[in-house]
Amino acid sequence: MERKDYIAWKLGFSNRHTVTRFFMNGLPIFKQDPRLHIKKLQFDGVPVKQYQPREDHTKHQRGILFFHGGIGIWGSLYIYERVCRYLARESASFVVSVEYRLAPEHPYPAQFEDCLKATIHLLKNAKEYGVDPDCIVISGDSSGATLAAAVCQELVKRTDLPKVRAQILLHPFLQAVDFNLPSYQQNAFAPMISKNTILKVGLKYLGKDWSLLQVAMKGSHVPEDMRIKWKTWINPDHIPKRFKSRGYKPAPPTPFSPKVLEQSNEFFDTTFSPLLAEDDIISQLPETYILTCEYDVLRDDGLLYKKRLEDAGIGVAWEHLEDAFHGIVFVLEIPVFPFSCVTRKLDFVVKFIKGLPVSGEISLAGGVKAFTKGGGGL
Template sequence: MGAYRYVIIGVLILGALSGYLFHPPVPKGLSEPWKYRLVLGVAKITRVLAFVKYRIASRNQTFIDTYRGMYRKHRPKELISGSNIRSKVMNFDGVTVRLYEPIERKEEATPAMVFMHGGGLAFANIDVYDRLTRQMAEKLDIVLVSVEYRKIPEYQFPAQIEDSMKATRYLLTHASDFKVDASRVAVSGDSAGGYLATVIAQQVYDDPDLPNIKVQVLFYPGTQMYDFQTPSHQKCSALFGNDGMLTHQTLAWLGSMYHFGKADFEFMGQVMSNNHTAPSFKQTKRYQKNINHSLIPKELIPDFYQPPPNNTGSDVLWEKIRDVYMDPRHDPLMRDDLRGMPDSFIATCGFDCIRDDGIMYAKRLEQAGNHVEWVNYNGCFHGVLWQGWINFKNGKQMLEDGLAYAKIHL
């Protein structure tokens, strides 16, 4: 009877674990739900294994270091049979990059793209993204620079922007060395990489010594860290809770490490309730103009949406973080004048808590007179573009649409 009891307990534990790993909430309308469950389950298993390894085997290592070690480490091949692209790792003004170049060129001076990878500014690397970036270089037949920026929490704001800007500046000022037309350079990135690409486009525009970026291709970018109660935040909190590819809590955790180099739980709690800024700042015309929920199409706003109050917040915390938040590189959506920005393709996902970051930025770019193609992929979740070993139809379409836009406008 005792052995039978242990078998029952074991089955119950395995059933509960299976439910946790492979049966998360999947809202109606999310495309290819079984693939989503599989990808999220594998992500959870990876986190669990990383935690076990960290607690048992890791020495002089943080959990984040251990988790990073779960990513593949082998160096991608420079040449692949049948490909017209050659890649190599280089140093651009102290920043490691992977440079992709066409072997046979159709033009004497080709267009180029600088790509910043996603991963919350903390995870992933240019090796993990090689499959995607090589594909982008191949399909566009251009020079592509994939940037290995420094990661949080070891390096906080603005280290990641500085590295991305150094690499971009190096390409623009040494374009002839790579047979690149400096007037036809794009920036691109997904998620946190989309945030970096957005900031870099603005920074290049502000530098009179550099030619302007021609095109930006942004895949579900984050563009602000002020408002965590947008319609898309409220939607995803209601549908997923803390069980999704990107959640309220994860964003607050990453934001804390971006600012302080550690998980500051008081700050995280204030961020999630929109109380990390002062009421007086929320009531300014600048805040209300730049972070404007009325820019979100009505059909994308859930029935239960509640406009966040502008009379709550923390004066004390705001004074602590004010200098960082007011830095023009911190929140590209807060830039007052968006005239002169590159031609822009902006992809957002229907089941993504930062969907509205991309929408508001796209709408404000349009209002400033820029050419913008914004596409919302209703059935997609955050991270759909890159999953390494599994393809999503909508993710494939998103990439094809972004590359088609780049090819036309470059």
């Protein structure tokens, strides 16, 4: 082992992912928040961190589970510390940030299993935490939103648990069928997460070889019968014209490769691609908030899910940030990054949460009906 590698190993940097995680985590927040009770817990063996307002103005509080982003390989509680504090303070809610296991040390779908386990624990024991069991919200950012969507879909099958009140999906990844949607073309080299990065890290997350990168980009992993079925849900024609104004060129058809499909079957798991869930699952989902950003490869995933939910009769609140890029939430309340869209993004979320009344409380915010079309409609 070379000296530089030995030093890195002794410091705990055993691979490139641990290095990336270290720098993404940044400096921890040592300052206490006098308005919140903050502590680490275990939910059925899954590490979590709770943020609970000290002042409780209702009999029970709303409960919010938050799943961090990072494509299942990066991310942690530390990155989203400011976000969770903000949500707990401003919405007067009991927020639980879930520290799910990361790949490649813990192969997919360990991440989904941890999030599901933590969610079930809160649903079963809500009252012990001062939470209204009928007002529990599942939320996530980026790949955390993927996990949130997948957990919500899984829970519609459960009749032994309280129903999830709502889901909040912040610029979610939702499908691995078409990587040539307008947002993938327009934002291929956008800040924070490029088209190449999301595919390479996504393959690593699933334990796949990077040799699949180019064929996946072209769509060679999708059989013709599946392509026809999913065209109803994943279709550039469903993306409104205004989102193609920065350029879009339909991708030429590519031949299907059975060998590629054999290597990439997990692409179509609904725990990885929630947009592929069957209609009977989609139609049972709770009220939903979706946020999309203009300069984001994942923008169109959110738009397509919005349409699918609305077509199924699910109430959807949607906001679109014209001036934001993927991952902008990381710089919340950091003075050297004065992006006004960060606070606007979370204020939209807070408004939605406040529109969900808890037991004995009358909603004054108006809930989903107050801003169903969000950023101006489609």
